[in-house]
Amino acid sequence: MKFGIMVNEGPYTHEASDTAYLFAKAALEKGHQIHRIFFYHDGVNNSTRLTEPPQDDRNIVARWSKLAAEHKIDLVVCVAAALRRGIRDENLAEGFRISGLGQLIESGIQADRLVVFGD
Amino acid sequence: MSETTGGVEMDEDVSGVVKKFLYVNRKAPYGTIYALESLEVVLIAAAFDQDVSLVFLDDGVYQLAKGQHTKTIDVKNFSPTYRALEGYDIEKLYVEKESLEARGLTTEDLIVPVTLLPAAEMAELMDGQDVVLSF
Numbered sequence: 141m142k143f144g145i146m147v148n149e150g151p152y153t154h155e156a157s158d159t160a161y162l163f164a165k166a167a168l169e170k171g172h173q174i175h176r177i178f179f180y181h182d183g184v185n186n187s188t189r190l191t192e193p194p195q196d197d198r199n200i201v202a203r204w205s206k207l208a209a210e211h212k213i214d215l216v217v218c219v220a221a222a223l224r225r226g227i228r229d230e231n232l233a234e235g236f237r238i239s240g241l242g243q244l245i246e247s248g249i250q251a252d253r254l255v256v257f258g259d
Numbered sequence: 260m261s262e263t264t265g266g267v268e269m270d271e272d273v274s275g276v277v278k279k280f281l282y283v284n285r286k287a288p289y290g291t292i293y294a295l296e297s298l299e300v301v302l303i304a305a306a307f308d309q310d311v312s313l314v315f316l317d318d319g320v321y322q323l324a325k326g327q328h329t330k331t332i333d334v335k336n337f338s339p340t341y342r343a344l345e346g347y348d349i350e351k352l353y354v355e356k357e358s359l360e361a362r363g364l365t366t367e368d369l370i371v372p373v374t375l376l377p378a379a380e381m382a383e384l385m386d387g388q389d390v391v392l393s394f
């Protein structure tokens with residue numbers, strides 16, 4: 141099955157982005173495809189390379205970048221939501237790109253299922 | 260990148276496919292940004308000619324309440340935008356009956372015409388959709 145994923149919460153404060161990541165990983169392991177992961181609301185904070193968690197904690201941002209590189213997943217950050225929160229190309233982590241909300245709608249149209257992870 | 264289609268070039272991959280999109284609005288209009296950013300999605304989505312419905316339930320029913328005055332909290336009152344949705348061919352607005360009644364509101368208190376649905380029928384509506392986005 142071809143999945144689209146939407147992440148609506150930032151890292152660490154909410155579990156939503158962890159759950160989205162674990163879902164994506166599990167889906168890929170089962171042989172499913174991830175068409176795109178779209179970051180919206182505070183979810184855009186998953187994409188900043190300025191994130192520095194303590195050494196003994198998971199690095200949520202780096203984890204997304206690694207997943208994208210290994211499975212060629214399109215990580216899209218909403219431009220309007222990103223600019224509101226100080227996310228721009230200069231501080232974007234590896235594997236993410238900034239684009240418009242149309243990418244989310246397109247994902248809903250092209251994927252077999254669009255799964256939303258939020259609060 | 261196109262402004263009106265939110266970064267997507269309309270091509271054969273997207274045009275021609277019509278899916279049923281449902282936007283579920285569950286939160287009060289102010290206090291969090293969910294309602295405002297949900298509306299931004301709905302407006303962009305209008306360019307894709309999909310079959311769009313909006314649902315308002317829980318505190319989401321307050322998004323449609325008449326008489327929103329936001330000057331003192333220094334936030335823009337975006338409720339007039341709901342009245343503009345008709346111009347984007349977005350006319351299917353549903354409000355959950357129980358949510359409205361629990362808050363002492365009636366359809367008279369809302370800024371746009373809506374269809375009232377009891378929770379059980381709301382479930383049927385959701386079941387019949389291709390894509391459900393919950394905010």
